[in-house]
Structures are given as C-alpha cells and as structure tokens.
Amino acid sequence: MYERFLCLLEQSGKTPYQVAKETGISTATLTNWKQGKYSPKADKLKVIADYFDVTVDYFLS
Template structure:
C-alpha cells in the first residue's frame, strides 16, 4: 500500500497513536531508530516506512500492524469482538471505555497472529 492514500492513512494513524499514548515524535523516533524528520515524513504522508520499521512501530505502540496501515477512522465501531472476547475469557469488557476495549482486542489479535506465524514458519 505505497499509494499516496496509503501513506496518508498511515500518517493519520501514527499521529493518532502518538496522541493517544502521549508520546512525542522525538521519543518515538529515538525508540524505533529513525530521525524526527523521518517520523514527520511518515506522519504527513510524504513517505512510507520499510516493513522492518512497521514491525517496530506496531510493537512500540502495542498494536497490530493492521492498525497502522488500515483506515481506523472509517472502521465499524459496532463490531462484536468485545463481546466475543469477554465470552471466551469470562471477562466483562463492557464497562471499559471503547478505546481500552479495542486496545485489549488488538493486543490479543497481535498475539494470536504471532502464534499463527510461528506455527506456519515451523511447517
């Protein structure tokens, strides 16, 4: 997704995650080993990160890679995943704020994706 639309979506997601996590671009750049100018270029949709940096970014924010590259603003907010997760684990997520619920779900998805990738690599 190296199109200009993809770069813009990625930039929006980076800005959102920085804001939600109260992280400065400087601290983020240091953590993933790039310059602040590079973070600025990504955030403004000028350039797109290499795949290894995408992985570092997802790990830094504790989200799945899809949350960096997919349009999060237009996602359906009424999905059933919080209910399914709660039913599976016997945990009532309904009282958590929507952001916290989604973050738990995203971390669980990332974990499962990692398990699947490890399994597939061994086959």
C-alpha cells in the first residue's frame, strides 16, 4: 500500500507532511504505514484516496 502512496506523492509533487496537514492524518500514522507497523484503517485509507482522487481499490490491488 505504501508504495502506491509514494507513487501518488511523486506524481502530485506533495510531501507526506503536506498530505498529513491537508487531510488531518498525523505524520506519525503515515510513518507507521511506511515502516509496516500497521496497515491503514478503512476510514483513513478513504481520506487518502479521496485526497488523491483515486479509489480505495487503487491501494488494495
């Protein structure tokens, strides 16, 4: 999932900090996803998908 997130960051020119600030998802949460400590919950995944204008399935496939 995080690899897809990185692709979207690159395409949009955004940083994880900007995404966190603009979505209300903490940078700690994004870091935990990156480190594989846990997978994103459905509600937060939906926020990220909406932010980047993609479907949740984009992250799950």
